[in-house]
Amino acid sequence: MSALMASTAAVRALAARDLDAVTAIDAALGGRSRRAYFERRLAAARRDPDGHVQFALDSDGALAGYVLCKALEGEFGRSEPELRIEALGVRPDTQRRGIGKRLAETLTAEAARRGAAAIRTTASWREYELLRFLEREGFRLGAARILERTLDSGVDFDAEARDAWEVRTLREEDIEGISRIDRRVTGRARRAYLCRALDETLADGVRVSLAAFGDGALAGFVMARVDYGDFGRPEPVAVIDSIGVDPMQMRQGVARALLSQLFFHLAALGVERVETVVAWGDWTLAAFFDAAGLRPSQRLAFVKPSG
Numbered sequence: 001m002s003a004l005m006a007s008t009a010a011v012r013a014l015a016a017r018d019l020d021a022v023t024a025i026d027a028a029l030g031g032r033s034r035r036a037y038f039e040r041r042l043a044a045a046r047r048d049p050d051g052h053v054q055f056a057l058d059s060d061g062a063l064a065g066y067v068l069c070k071a072l073e074g075e076f077g078r079s080e081p082e083l084r085i086e087a088l089g090v091r092p093d094t095q096r097r098g099i100g101k102r103l104a105e106t107l108t109a110e111a112a113r114r115g116a117a118a119i120r121t122t123a124s125w126r127e128y129e130l131l132r133f134l135e136r137e138g139f140r141l142g143a144a145r146i147l148e149r150t151l152d153s154g155v156d157f158d159a160e161a162r163d164a165w166e167v168r169t170l171r172e173e174d175i176e177g178i179s180r181i182d183r184r185v186t187g188r189a190r191r192a193y194l195c196r197a198l199d200e201t202l203a204d205g206v207r208v209s210l211a212a213f214g215d216g217a218l219a220g221f222v223m224a225r226v227d228y229g230d231f232g233r234p235e236p237v238a239v240i241d242s243i244g245v246d247p248m249q250m251r252q253g254v255a256r257a258l259l260s261q262l263f264f265h266l267a268a269l270g271v272e273r274v275e276t277v278v279a280w281g282d283w284t285l286a287a288f289f290d291a292a293g294l295r296p297s298q299r300l301a302f303v304k305p306s307g
Helices: 003-008 016-030 035-047 099-114 128-136 159-163 172-186 191-203 254-269 283-291
Strands: 011-013 052-059 062-072 082-090 118-124 144-150 166-169 210-214 217-227 237-245 273-279 299-305
Touching (some): 011 099, 016 035, 016 082, 035 062, 035 082, 035 191, 062 099, 082 099, 099 118, 118 128, 144 283, 144 299, 159 254, 166 254, 172 191, 172 210, 172 217, 172 237, 191 217, 237 254, 254 273, 273 283
Parallel strands (some): 237 273
Antiparallel strands (some): 011 052, 052 062, 166 210, 217 237
């Protein structure tokens, strides 16, 4: 396919039948198979099509490139919809023909159609080819920091904190309490987003989102997920999307109890690292995560306005 053909070729929705081809392209680029990861992302898109954006482009009747995105609504404290690129790949023998650019253009148009303010992604500062591609497509360093912590099974973070509260896995019946706390903390009604996030958590085979209770009432929650291979990473990583504590229970160790149980559970699952995103200027949250051992990551956050 020539550059001209790539610029005019139709981009279509990624389908379940593309799994083998996507896995093969990704393995050719990364040197290992991540079939289970792509199976999970395609299945999540089937369950919640509005929450995912997945495009493909063919060359001579075969898949030449793909992009997988998730729609963000409230993750990391954001107040407006955005898209996050989770995986992007172009078959080696069809590279430098404009396929990545065509996918990026289609994604930008879709973001504008959805009313998404921006497209986000992350990349290691060592991924030079990817960094050059992001620069060409108009991505710039985002106003956010990625923080991470290695989970050492031999170090139990603040075990005393979790002993002071009843901490368990989130359940469907917790949605009312979660919505109440989130509304008190953010000042916004985000029930629809929270319902979708909870549904995805419950559908995931690895459930790590937690709720903390005191005297039978929900005192706080943390929504997290384990991603086995997103953004091309070789090892499983846990991502904290949201954390909330009832303002009436602030400074009572609720958030520390939640992180303590989360870290303990993740280490038992063999997850070696946890990360989150904190906006520049949110020094209170940054200080809390710093006290929990999260430090600036080698990965960088990038953003491209959709307008």
